[in-house]
Amino acid sequence: MRIKQISVSGLFGIFDHVIPLNMDERITIIHGPNGFGKTAILRILNSFFNSRYADLRAIPFRNFRVEFDDTTSVEIIKNSENADGSETNNIGFNFYNHDSKPAYFALKQPDREVFISYGSDNSIRLREQIYPLIFRDCSTERTLSLEDSVEVYDSLSSSKLKLKEEPDWLEKLKDNIHIRLIESQRLLNVFPNRSSRRSAETPSMLSTVSAYSDELAKLMQDKFKEYGTTSQSLDRTFPVRVVKQQPSTDLTDEQLRYQLYELEATRSRLIEVGLLDKDEDAEFQIQPQDIDESTKNALSVYVEDVGKKLSVFAEIATKIDLLRKIINNKFAYSYKEINFSKEKGFVVTTSYGSSLSNSKTLLPTDLSSGEQHELVLLYELLFKVQPNSLVLIDEPELSLHVGWQVQFLKDLQDITQLADLNILMATHSPDIIQDRWDLTVELKGPHK
Template identity: 80%
Template sequence: MRIKQISVSGLFGIFDHVIPLNMDERITIIHGPNGFGKTAILRILNSFFNSQYSELRAIPFKHFCLGFDDNTSIEIIKNTDNSEEAEKNNIVFKFYQPYSEPVYFYLKPRKIRSDRGFPMMFLDYGIEERHTPIIRSLDIRTEETLFSEEAVEHFNNLSFPNLKSQEEPNWLEQLQSNIHIRLIESQRLLNFVPNRSSRRSAETPSILSTVSAYSDELAKLMQDKFKEYGTISQSLDRTFPVRVVKQQPSTDLTDEQLRHQLNELEATRSRLIEVGLLDKDEDAEFQIQPQDIDESTKNALSVYVQDVEKKLSVFAEIASKIDLLRKIINNKFAYSYKEINFSKEKGFVVTTSYGSSLSNSKTLLPTDLSSGEQHELVLLYELLFKVQPNSLVLIDEPELSLHVGWQVQFLKDLQDITQLADLNILMATHSPDIIQDRWDLTVELKGPHK
């Protein structure tokens, strides 16, 4: 299920926009002057599909409609009437299906007192015994602790799992689960990490450099895959002798085919070493030479080849993503004499050198990268590792901190990523350098006719 068209009317009380998405090429670019609602549209989409409804309340619009490729649609209607009755049903979701009557959901008005004041500090989040999400916060002005819906309304933009301020109907939950949305905001260099303990302590959350957090996360992903590889290896190795004995000699497998398979395994192993998933001395037994094949070993080697293919297949997806990330980033980092590699222990490994002497190389922390380099690395990492397949990714101002040369290359890199990761993209930009000659992918947001 995919979104094929977005329309909004009365945005900021001024603008009406219709945005058809490019279903075939899967990349749509919206552009227009500042203040015409590019970021607001992305935030409304993210707010609705991730149940972060405070954004819907905050952004002024009358109607927001989404048409899907299965001929269903949903309309978000804001009641701008100031009457007491209208306040009870301020926002309505109206879902249309072919040959059926539309169904409705009325979003409850917020329950935060008007005298609460905005300055609040997040303290703790957890799941209580009955799987009820609780969130604890502090009104900085009054030092009053808040729980439940009051805090939910203030902090639901943090994307806490299962955190909703009211029960939703099955049709709405199903719709939201069918469309996966991820917003990559223009501010992406800081990462908010809440304390997810169920204890209601007064610990404050951690604010980390996003590039450091993602480096640690990738190291963990690589370690997990290596453990999975080890588990499969142990299982196959234990049963290898028995399977060799039971294996019937194959008359179809020629010596040449077996040599080709062994060469392919060695090439795969070399690629995994290059991206940091295997160590150079890991499983040296892979390196069986093709000339070692004879009739007495052919049967055992055919079982061996099948086993090694199973072992290495564990790395297939993550290796492809790391390889593409490495290729794109190093193409950009070369101008500043930097190079990125990856390891199971450290995640991102950045080195810099000038000239050909390896002795001049120096290892940098990910946070030593420039803001533009960090923006690019964080954005590409999110696209490759943080988004599930067939999602719609919303990218706000990808040109941020990128010099013109990187902007020119961005769309080509994005196309490679969307093909590998199976993504749909809706991007808001001011940069003609990003668009290049692909104006066929763009939708211009215009003002009202004067």
Template identity: 75%
Template sequence: MIMRIKQISVSGLFGIFDHTIPLNMDDRITVIHGPNGFGKTAMLRILNGFFNSRYSELRTIPFSKFCVKFDNSSYIEIIKNTDYSETIENNIVFNFSQPNLDILIFSLEQIKVRPDTVDFPLSVLDNCIPGLDRIGPKTWLYNPTEELLSLEEVLERFNNLLPLNLKSQEEPDWLGKLKSNIHVRLIESQRLLNFVPNRRSKSDNRISSMLSTVSAYSYELAKLMQDKFKEYGTISQSLDRTFPMRVVKQQSSPDLTEEELRNQLNELEETRSRLIEVGLLDQDEDSEFQIQPQDIDESTKNALSVYVEDVEKKLNVFTEIATKINLLKIIINNKFSYKEIDFSKEKGFIFTTLSNSSLSDSKTLSPTDLSSGEQHELVLLYELLFKVQPNSLVLIDEPELSLHVGWQVQFLKDLQEITKLADLDILLATHSPDIIQDRWDLTVELKGPGK
């Protein structure tokens, strides 16, 4: 059963702050605001660190207790022992409380690994883990988050990328089940570089393993569109093969009037046009749409009713992705000045410049030709629409980054459209009143000690 988070709270954050944040369960958008340094980003990182097993986040951010309450009256406490002396093995404990049941407890062990016990050269870490730079004998800089990581933290966080199977601490079933019921995704403020492993050659400079996120997402969307088109083709072949048999089996004309059939055919034509507009169908993909509404008579009713059902099944393959692409297109084209976004199965995003003088002056742009603000907006919208599974809690850190005031003003309204379509809860951290506008009812202010 999918649970929802209804409140998060922290005690002793940075040794100073105690915060409680109730989430807006009906509006599904909660905005944390407050001065810099009060812990907005830290709270998002702790929440994301727990549910996505990035436990180094829990170890590096100073706090004493973090509590997550769910909509079924259960809650999880992350209790941190601030005494880091070597005599204390377990400095983080998870307590899971459910109504009328015993408390479930799990102690998180500190990974202890000595360099002389690792059976590969430590220099391999730089090649295996994109964005990681070794800056000391036992210290690495992780560029995407600008974190300094110890060897233990590197091995814990990037275990799946390493050339060894470092046995992680086995977690209890109840903890795995809890995490599987709560989907959390963090969209960080630094989101324009997508770090991908370089598989070509060890001699390649590692800068080649850094791909702009807009380029990566453009390729990814093209692949999603191609996969849907293949699915469409498979269903079409199956239905076309059995079409004559199903027409013959339909003994009598269905209880449909000619006007109803005409309306259905017109609706299918409109759907096909919308799919062409968002790049999911080609312009010449209309060989099966040649029957005109005026051709309907009693003798063709049987065949047309089966035909209409078949085409609906074929086009339904595209319903979800087409709706998301269309919303992305509307939002982007309303915001980007003198640029227009289109889509294709081959390239994903296609941008063209808009000229007031003539269409011949328009120019095709690469996604990387967009300004940093435009790239931030495109990446954020794409992640919300295409990268996050339904019923997730999405954490957004500083969405105002690189967005001019006009876009910030529109941001919450765009977010409301996306949450309805993608079925998401949003928790965002900002210090921009332009983001909030008149929706202070959605906000929770972080205050200083004793306030």
């Protein structure tokens, strides 16, 4: 299920926009003058599908409609005044499912207590409202905006946070459509402090690039642990399986040598991206005269086992490899290079004015704002978004010089193919668009 078209009327009380999404190439670019609602449209989409209703109330519009590729649609309606003329900020949702009567849900104004569900049958009071859109964590007494609190507490749960009152059809819709907003302000973010036990975790404002570096290190460590567990399991039964292995007449010596060569190439690639440690004894070279029927049986089991072990790294290695390729292409102009390790995550070095053996290691925060923006954006696309999501990118050109902007769309296409993503981005930059105006939708002013 994918979003096919979005439309808004009465945005800021002025604008009506219709935005068909590019279903084939999966990248849609919206552009237009400042103030026409590019960012607002992204925020409305993100607010609805991620239950950030404070944002939805804060953005002035009359009607917002999302159409899906299965012919269903959902409509968000804002009523600015009651029947008696008094001001209100009520929001209603209509879900149109083919020819059936539309399902309707009215979003209530937030009460003093907000209940957040951590599952189908478990809800706890997380926050107490002390002022409109401001909440206090009941366990830590920290004060947060609704947006920050939802983001922080959502990251502490394996499931999405949802208002307890949402109807089943709305929860099901949000389970099928995954939206992630990558905002223009990307260098600082709110992250949970995991230095203490879960019940006392508190959010902190941290450098995003540092937080993502630590996060990648943890992802790499987890994969290495999985690799170790798989290796132990296979090694324990290896002798028995070799003995029971039936001689194969189909496997030739040449095929076996090629499979061994492929395994070594894969292992070298994993060492290069930091997932495996370099082992001088790892190479397994077989001479033609060394292969007979008994060794062939053992080697065929070995090849199968090593393939299973290394397959643990397949997805993360491909993503790291693409990130490394794109970033190093950008960083070369400033004599920097990025690599990755299980201990540190991002490892940035510079060798300007010195030999490669005396290269200097930099902290991720030592990178320029443009370099950090690029690294954070690409990391989010590759590692933070689940497949088949719609990713909303606001002003990707921020802090990027023209050369990087020109290359951005091509890099984005490589990433969307690998990560299976759909993209809706807002930009002012013709250098981002280049000659791909067929992917664009222009936001225009009201007809006069």
